[in-house]
Amino acid sequence: MFEFARKLQKRGGELIREFCSEIGVEKWGFEVRLHNRTPSIDLLSECLIHKILCCLSFKEATRMSILSKTWLQAWSTLPNLDFTVDFSKGNDMKIVDDIMERYRDGKIPIEKFELSDDRLFFENSHEVLIVPMIDKWLGIVLTNGVKDLTISSYPLFIFAILAVKSVRKLVLESCILLPSVVVNCNSLRKLCLFYVRLDENMLQALLNSCPLIESFIFEYCKGLETMNPQKIKSVSLKFLKIRHCGGIWEIDAPNLVSLKYTWEDIPQIKIVRESRQLKYSRIILECLDSDNVNAAWFCKLRKFLSNSISWSEVRIESYRCNDINIQNLLLDHKDSNPHMDVLNVTIIWKNGESSTFVDTLVWSCQPRRLNVHSTREKITFFIDHLMYMKNSSQSTSHGSTPLLSQLKGVKAYKFDRKKESWHLVEHKSGELVTTNSEMWDWCYFLLDW
Incomplete structure (x- = not known):
C-alpha cells in the first residue's frame, strides 16, 4: 500500500488499475476490500491518503471516504475541491456551502479549487442568490491559500484574485472580467483564458501585473481584432499558446521555449526578439473558407514563413481543392526562402485531383518532412506527383519549371495498420488505390531540396 501511494505521485490514476492487477482483484474488488477495512487501510498517513484521493475524481474520492474513520478524516480535509454545481437546485448549493463553511471554520488548506456551471445566469431568479454565495466561496478559497484556481461562467474582479499571493495557476472560462485596481502578482506562473472577452488595455494590464508568468494560454477570446498590434512582452514567458484569437501580434519574449498558434488565416505575427531557447513552434491553419485558399493565400503563407522564425511544424487542413496558376507564384516570390521543418496536411475534399495544389503546397512551405492524412486515393x-517532381528535376530537359528543379529527392513512408509501424514505399504509380480508395491512411515524405 505504501509503494502504491508513492507511485501515485508520479503516474496518477492509472496506478489504481495497475495496483489492482498486482494484487489480483478488479478495481471494484479493491474498493470492496478497502470497505471491509483490511488492517493495512489505517496504516497510511493522512498525507498519503490525500495523494491517493487527489488522483481520483471528487465523486470517486467521496465514495472512498466511507472506508474507515481515517479515510473519512482525510477526505474531509482534502486539499483539492472540484464542484460542478446545478445552481438551480437548492440542495446542490447547500451541500457545497456546508463543505466550504467547514473549510473556512477549520482553516483547512485548499491547494486546488474548480467551480463550474453552464447555466449560471440563465435563470434570473437565481442570480441574486448565487452571486453572494459564490463570492463567499471564493473568499474562503483565497483566504485558505489556493494555488490552482479554475472558475467558469462568472463575473470576476481578476486583479483582486491576483492580489492573493498564493495563486500560481489561474484558469478562467466564459468569465466576465470586471475592472479593478491593478496590482503586481509575483506568484502567478500560468494563466489560461477561454472564451473571455479582452480589450487591449486588459491584456496589457494582465501581462504587466504578472512579471514572473511562464505560461500564457488564451483561446477563443474576443475583443482583440483591431488594427493595432497586440503586444505580448515578457522576459519570463516560456510557453505561449494563441488559438482562434484573431488580430495582429507582436511577441517580445526572449526566453520563449514553445509557441503554438491556431487561426483560419495566415498569422500576422511579428517576433521582436527570437528566443535562442525556442525548441518548438507550431502553426495550425484551419481553412474553413476554402474559397480563400487561392494563389494569394499561398503567396502570403510563403512570405510569412520566409520572414519569420524557423517553424518546427505547420499544419494545414484543406476542405477544397482549387486550381492555381503556379507560374504567377514563381515570378512573384522567386527570392523568398521559407523556414520550416514539418508540414502536416489533412486533405478533406473528396472529388478531383489537383497537381497545382501539391505544387503550390510544397512551394509555399518547402518542408523537410511532409505528413499527409487523407484517403488512399489522395x-x-x-x-505519384512528388515522384514526378523529383524525376523532372533530374531530367536533362530544360522544360521543367524552377519549382520542379528544386526537389532533389523524395522518400515516401506509409503507416501499416496491422503492424502499427511505418515502412518505405517502393513507388509504383497508382499502387495504393488498388483496394478501398476511400479508406483513410497516413503517409509521410522526406524531401531533399
Whole structure:
C-alpha cells in the first residue's frame, strides 16, 4: 500500500488499475476490500491518503471516504475541491456551502479549487442568490491559500484574485472580467483564458501585473481584432499558446521555449526578439473558407514563413481543392526562402485531383518532412506527383519549371495498420488505390531540396 501511494505521485490514476492487477482483484474488488477495512487501510498517513484521493475524481474520492474513520478524516480535509454545481437546485448549493463553511471554520488548506456551471445566469431568479454565495466561496478559497484556481461562467474582479499571493495557476472560462485596481502578482506562473472577452488595455494590464508568468494560454477570446498590434512582452514567458484569437501580434519574449498558434488565416505575427531557447513552434491553419485558399493565400503563407522564425511544424487542413496558376507564384516570390521543418496536411475534399495544389503546397512551405492524412486515393496522388517532381528535376530537359528543379529527392513512408509501424514505399504509380480508395491512411515524405 505504501509503494502504491508513492507511485501515485508520479503516474496518477492509472496506478489504481495497475495496483489492482498486482494484487489480483478488479478495481471494484479493491474498493470492496478497502470497505471491509483490511488492517493495512489505517496504516497510511493522512498525507498519503490525500495523494491517493487527489488522483481520483471528487465523486470517486467521496465514495472512498466511507472506508474507515481515517479515510473519512482525510477526505474531509482534502486539499483539492472540484464542484460542478446545478445552481438551480437548492440542495446542490447547500451541500457545497456546508463543505466550504467547514473549510473556512477549520482553516483547512485548499491547494486546488474548480467551480463550474453552464447555466449560471440563465435563470434570473437565481442570480441574486448565487452571486453572494459564490463570492463567499471564493473568499474562503483565497483566504485558505489556493494555488490552482479554475472558475467558469462568472463575473470576476481578476486583479483582486491576483492580489492573493498564493495563486500560481489561474484558469478562467466564459468569465466576465470586471475592472479593478491593478496590482503586481509575483506568484502567478500560468494563466489560461477561454472564451473571455479582452480589450487591449486588459491584456496589457494582465501581462504587466504578472512579471514572473511562464505560461500564457488564451483561446477563443474576443475583443482583440483591431488594427493595432497586440503586444505580448515578457522576459519570463516560456510557453505561449494563441488559438482562434484573431488580430495582429507582436511577441517580445526572449526566453520563449514553445509557441503554438491556431487561426483560419495566415498569422500576422511579428517576433521582436527570437528566443535562442525556442525548441518548438507550431502553426495550425484551419481553412474553413476554402474559397480563400487561392494563389494569394499561398503567396502570403510563403512570405510569412520566409520572414519569420524557423517553424518546427505547420499544419494545414484543406476542405477544397482549387486550381492555381503556379507560374504567377514563381515570378512573384522567386527570392523568398521559407523556414520550416514539418508540414502536416489533412486533405478533406473528396472529388478531383489537383497537381497545382501539391505544387503550390510544397512551394509555399518547402518542408523537410511532409505528413499527409487523407484517403488512399489522395495519398496515392501525392506520392505519384512528388515522384514526378523529383524525376523532372533530374531530367536533362530544360522544360521543367524552377519549382520542379528544386526537389532533389523524395522518400515516401506509409503507416501499416496491422503492424502499427511505418515502412518505405517502393513507388509504383497508382499502387495504393488498388483496394478501398476511400479508406483513410497516413503517409509521410522526406524531401531533399
